[in-house]
Amino acid sequence: MSILETIEQGNEPEQGLKPRSELTARELLREVGAVLRLSEAEVAKLGDVPVDPSEDQTMIINMGPQHPSTHGVLRLMLELQGETVLRCKPIIGYLHTGMEKTGEQLTYMQGGTNVTRMDYLSPLNNELVFSLAVERLLGISDDIPERAVWMRMLLSELNRMSSHLLFMATNGMDLGAVSMMIYGWREREEVLRFFQKVTGLRMNHNFIRPGGLAADLPAGWRDDVLGLLGQIGPRLDEYDVLMTGQPLWRDRLQGVGVITAQEAIALGATGPILRGTGVPWDLRRDQPYLRYAELDFDVIVGSYGDAFDRYAIRLNEIRESMKLVRQILDRMPSGDYRIQNKKVTPPPRARIDESMEALIHHFKIFTEGFKVPEGEVYVAIESPRGEIGCYIASDGSPTPYRMHVRAPSFVNIQCLPHMMRGGLVADAVAVISSVDPVLGEVDR
Amino acid sequence: MADTADPEQQTAPEPVALHGCPLVVAFGQRVLFVPRDQYAKVVKALLADGYEMCVDLTAVDYLQMPQRTVPDGVVAERFEVVVNLLSLKDRLRLRVRVQVPEADPAIATLFDMYPGTEAMEREVYDMFGIGFTDHPDLTRILMPEDWDGHPLRKDYEVGQIPVQFKGAPN
Numbered sequence: 001m002s003i004l005e006t007i008e009q010g011n012e013p014e015q016g017l018k019p020r021s022e023l024t025a026r027e028l029l030r031e032v033g034a035v036l037r038l039s040e041a042e043v044a045k046l047g048d049v050p051v052d053p054s055e056d057q058t059m060i061i062n063m064g065p066q067h068p069s070t071h072g073v074l075r076l077m078l079e080l081q082g083e084t085v086l087r088c089k090p091i092i093g094y095l096h097t098g099m100e101k102t103g104e105q106l107t108y109m110q111g112g113t114n115v116t117r118m119d120y121l122s123p124l125n126n127e128l129v130f131s132l133a134v135e136r137l138l139g140i141s142d143d144i145p146e147r148a149v150w151m152r153m154l155l156s157e158l159n160r161m162s163s164h165l166l167f168m169a170t171n172g173m174d175l176g177a178v179s180m181m182i183y184g185w186r187e188r189e190e191v192l193r194f195f196q197k198v199t200g201l202r203m204n205h206n207f208i209r210p211g212g213l214a215a216d217l218p219a220g221w222r223d224d225v226l227g228l229l230g231q232i233g234p235r236l237d238e239y240d241v242l243m244t245g246q247p248l249w250r251d252r253l254q255g256v257g258v259i260t261a262q263e264a265i266a267l268g269a270t271g272p273i274l275r276g277t278g279v280p281w282d283l284r285r286d287q288p289y290l291r292y293a294e295l296d297f298d299v300i301v302g303s304y305g306d307a308f309d310r311y312a313i314r315l316n317e318i319r320e321s322m323k324l325v326r327q328i329l330d331r332m333p334s335g336d337y338r339i340q341n342k343k344v345t346p347p348p349r350a351r352i353d354e355s356m357e358a359l360i361h362h363f364k365i366f367t368e369g370f371k372v373p374e375g376e377v378y379v380a381i382e383s384p385r386g387e388i389g390c391y392i393a394s395d396g397s398p399t400p401y402r403m404h405v406r407a408p409s410f411v412n413i414q415c416l417p418h419m420m421r422g423g424l425v426a427d428a429v430a431v432i433s434s435v436d437p438v439l440g441e442v443d444r
Numbered sequence: 445m446a447d448t449a450d451p452e453q454q455t456a457p458e459p460v461a462l463h464g465c466p467l468v469v470a471f472g473q474r475v476l477f478v479p480r481d482q483y484a485k486v487v488k489a490l491l492a493d494g495y496e497m498c499v500d501l502t503a504v505d506y507l508q509m510p511q512r513t514v515p516d517g518v519v520a521e522r523f524e525v526v527v528n529l530l531s532l533k534d535r536l537r538l539r540v541r542v543q544v545p546e547a548d549p550a551i552a553t554l555f556d557m558y559p560g561t562e563a564m565e566r567e568v569y570d571m572f573g574i575g576f577t578d579h580p581d582l583t584r585i586l587m588p589e590d591w592d593g594h595p596l597r598k599d600y601e602v603g604q605i606p607v608q609f610k611g612a613p614n
Contacts, residue, residue, distance in 0.1 A: 015584060267559055268558065393504050401508075
């Protein structure tokens with residue numbers, strides 16, 4: 001209770017990394033053992049780091065919060081001995097804008113505009129998980145029209161591609177492969193151009209909504225997607241030439257930021273980090289949502305849990321997503337793009353001109369929103385970064401009583417101290433990059 | 445599913461329990477209501493059952509919903525800590541809900557079992573003011589260290605909050 005008592009007395013503890021002299025032996029052991037609970041003997045066995053250097057041999061430095069390679073305003077406090085990282089502590093909150101509190105003020109109709117801004121690199125996946133959670137509460141999960149379901153899958157997979165392409169760019173930039181940065185952004189822009197044609201926006205679409213989608217696919221969408229696939233496929237092979245096989249690239253990534261399967265599971269890491277350790281866990285296959293159970297794709301796993309595995313997994317996941325998009329193109333059904341349930345769907349624009357009731361209904365749905373039955377639900381899907389979950393507690397009103405998003409980056413970022421321990425400062429950049437955190441989602 | 449169930453089964457629902465705690469199925473998801481004093485013990489048993497990953501830990505402030513539905517034998521309190529556990533092997537999820545009274549907002553930490561809950565428990569402490577006993581580093585995580593109040597509490601007003609930062613002119 002000691003720490004709770006200190007807080008009650010109004011002395012809030014500081015967030016930063018403390019110098020060794022101010023730490024108790026237990027805290028130091030925890031930080032040297034890098035988050036995982038290791039016994040003193042186990043820490044000593046790790047061997048690669050001197051367990052207790054004297055304080056004048058080490059220094060604590062700040063990396064960030066504005067370092068260009070920290071993918072946003074992430075601040076790391078590093079304890080260094082020469083070039084070796086002994087301890088590391090990520091300090092977050094610089095992008096905190098209270099989105100979960102905001103979510104309690106917005107109706108279920110408006111909620112999409114809020115969640116889409118959390119992980120701004122995969123906005124459609126955020127909207128999808130929010131919509132699935134609301135639909136589960138409404139009890140309309142099984143009534144969503146087929147076309148809406150397949151459109152959601154199409155957009156979700158294209159978004160996975162654009163997110164991983166951006167990872168290719170930032171990972172290249174962090175490691176000094178600046179030409180890769182240009183190529184990655186260029187290919188991502190092609191995907192975003194398609195999104196702009198479909199949703200009207202490059203990012204923050206608010207396109208997937210409870211009950212279906214905001215609009216149908218535009219004319220000529222199929223040719224656009226095929227053109228996109230034809231363009232990106234060969235470019236991925238170019239990436240292989242540019243990076244995968246290059247000795248310099250391999251030397252920078254192989255054996256850097258290693259994490260084992262046991263550690264990743266204990267830390268709650270999901271997505272490419274967990275798969276990189278050889279655990280074949282992908283919610284699309286293991287707890288299928290939408291119609292993923294009907295599609296044929298592979299779950300890419302690594303063997304060593306290092307930064308190179310995570311890079312290779314993401315590169316190959318783009319290929320898997322392209323495979324999925326081709327199957328979705330073949331099977332895209334015709335029909336309605338949103339549920340025809342008067343409770344959640346506003347009347348079509350044309351009806352408003354001819355019917356007073358439709359106008360009133362439209363007005364009510366957009367001002368008051370629709371009521372959602374009391375209850376609480378947690379829905380999880382596979383975002384490019386891992387498991388993104390949405391927990392909604394409803395009190396029966398048109399706004400969520402509590403809306404929580406389980407952000408994969410927020411949990412994954414806890415792996416950083418563990419991956420960096422004993423590595424070099426230069427590798428720290430490679431490690432941050434390989435975790436691929438999105439700070440908008442970490443801080444929410 | 446519940447609509448098509450046999451009426452006889454509906455009149456006599458079988459009391460389901462797991463580790464002595466009431467287990468409820470809501471919206472197709474399994475929810476376990478654990479008393480606060482048995483929380484750490486039950487979660488440890490669940491870890492031994494194969495729930496090897498703690499996916500999410502969050503809390504809800506039910507200040508404005510005192511009459512919410514909870515199973516018999518569970519006393520609804522103001523705060524509720526919600527833990528989502530996952531079994532990779534069995535592909536199963538289980539949600540644990542623990543009632544935390546307003547008078548003594550403290551609960552045991554899961555850090556010993558799931559080191560990944562460290563940041564999540566700090567977030568709950570920061571946002572709701574619920575303390576986690578024996579947490580190794582219970583500090584604010586999203587808000588600045590010197591912030592007053594816990595923003596996600598229902599009695600914390602939105603809007604019109606003076607900016608509180610060290611050395612900021614008022």
